Amino acid sequence: MSRRAAITGWGKCVPPVSLSNADLEQLMDTSDEWIVERTGISNRQLSHVETTDLAELAARRALACSGMNAEEIDLVVVATCTPEILCPSVAAMIQDRIGATNAGAFDLNAACSGFVYGTSVVAGMIESGFVDNVLLVGAEKLHFAMDYRDRGTAILFGDGAGAAVFEPSEDGAGVLAVDLGADGGKGGTMLIRSMGSMGEPSPTNDPAIHRLHFEGQAVFKIAVQGISASANRVLELAGLTADDVDLVVPHQANARIIDSATRRLGIDKDRVFVNIGSLGNTAAASIPMAISDALDAGRVSPGDTVVLTAFGGGVTWGSIALTWGDRTEPAGVHEGELPPTDMTCFDLLQDNLDFFAPLHADDPPVP
Numbered sequence: 620m621s622r623r624a625a626i627t628g629w630g631k632c633v634p635p636v637s638l639s640n641a642d643l644e645q646l647m648d649t650s651d652e653w654i655v656e657r658t659g660i661s662n663r664q665l666s667h668v669e670t671t672d673l674a675e676l677a678a679r680r681a682l683a684c685s686g687m688n689a690e691e692i693d694l695v696v697v698a699t700c701t702p703e704i705l706c707p708s709v710a711a712m713i714q715d716r717i718g719a720t721n722a723g724a725f726d727l728n729a730a731c732s733g734f735v736y737g738t739s740v741v742a743g744m745i746e747s748g749f750v751d752n753v754l755l756v757g758a759e760k761l762h763f764a765m766d767y768r769d770r771g772t773a774i775l776f777g778d779g780a781g782a783a784v785f786e787p788s789e790d791g792a793g794v795l796a797v798d799l800g801a802d803g804g805k806g807g808t809m810l811i812r813s814m815g816s817m818g819e820p821s822p823t824n825d826p827a828i829h830r831l832h833f834e835g836q837a838v839f840k841i842a843v844q845g846i847s848a849s850a851n852r853v854l855e856l857a858g859l860t861a862d863d864v865d866l867v868v869p870h871q872a873n874a875r876i877i878d879s880a881t882r883r884l885g886i887d888k889d890r891v892f893v894n895i896g897s898l899g900n901t902a903a904a905s906i907p908m909a910i911s912d913a914l915d916a917g918r919v920s921p922g923d924t925v926v927l928t929a930f931g932g933g934v935t936w937g938s939i940a941l942t943w944g945d946r947t948e949p950a951g952v953h954e955g956e957l958p959p960t961d962m963t964c965f966d967l968l969q970d971n972l973d974f975f976a977p978l979h980a981d982d983p984p985v986p
């Protein structure tokens with residue numbers, strides 16, 4: 620058997636502050652009915668701590684689940700498009716905090732496709748023998764870039780983190796095939812312009828630049844076509860058909876996108892894992908959080924064929940076909956929690972609301 624990269628640990632960190640559709644009704648002209656029908660989302664969670672704190676807890680939980688010590692990790696990779704700062708990377712901060720003293724560390728940005736891109740990098744590094752054990756985290760604090768009076772974007776996104784530990788396997792388990800793609804020409808459909816070196820050498824104070832720009836319908840079409848074509852390609856590369864798939868864990872962008880794309884693939888709903896209802900779209904964190912929830916829900920069995928598929932800003936897309944290994948129960952549990960908070964979602968969003976208020980000076984009042 621050739622050497623493959625198998626997931627042997629998983630974990631997630633869900634921040635504690637809820638933002639329900641009823642809460643959003645108080646901030647913008649929308650309704651629970653509209654949001655649920657168009658997106659499948661009822662709730663999202665918001666973080667009162669930084670991206671790195673979410674990533675650290677998910678990482679510690681995945682590590683405990685794998686039964687491994689931090690010193691055994693050779694590489695820490697964090698997929699994120701909302702790092703708390705650009706340098707040092709979130710991965711380097713995690714490496715230090717968890718005591719992964721023998722590990723390299725870097726961040727990777729493929730927006731919502733980040734965990735799939737990360738898995739492809741990790742699998743290549745493990746298969747080549749350059750590294751053995753890798754911690755891959757997807758973590759986002761997306762509410763930072765949200766204008767909570769913009770009903771076309773803010774209804775979709777939530778914060779969170781998920782992580783996986785990958786180990787070499789010689790028994791057939793692990794990543795079978797990878798498909799990655801991008802179309803930078805369509806990059807303007809999803810933009811976060813405020814977190815790079817563009818413009819004057821000072822942080823932007825312009826709310827029109829700071830907020831996520833997003834063309835929902837264009838993204839919708841790209842997403843449905845992109846992920847169904849990519850998942851088909853990865854199955855072909857792995858020598859599999861849709862009938863062989865036990866579970867698809869898609870990026871949780873919109874329930875309608877997931878439905879349309881998996882219908883195109885010929886995969887029925889009971890083989891698709893969906894947890895978008897309670898968490899919203901958490902970009903690079905969505906797939907590892909969904910993997911963790913799928914394991915907790917008993918939806919993954921030893922030897923299962925699992926397909927991960929995503930699309931996101933860039934635009935980017937990608938899919939992974941893998942065979943799950945023997946472990947479907949955690950080897951251990953990390954008991955730590957985030958620091959508690961008694962903030963409401965409105966307390967937590969007040970800075971955003973104040974910052975973006977100038978863009979809405981002429982808006983009619985929320986009905």
Ligand SMILES: CC(C)(COP(=O)(O)OP(=O)(O)OC[C@H]1O[C@@H](n2cnc3c(N)ncnc32)[C@H](O)[C@@H]1OP(=O)(O)O)[C@@H](O)C(=O)NCCC(=O)NCCS
Binds near residue numbers: 876
């Ligand atoms: C954003 C999205 C939910 C909007 O849904 P949609 O069905 O495309 O809706 P439209 O943009 O066509 O808007 C339809 C109407 O609903 C209104 N509307 C938009 N957002 C609304 C909201 N939150 N509540 C109520 N009405 C809303 C629009 O103003 C429009 O009204 P009009 O016809 O009077 O102009 C959808 O396009 C989407 O999910 N896109 C992809 C999102 C995604 O996957 N992003 C992740 C990238 S990784």
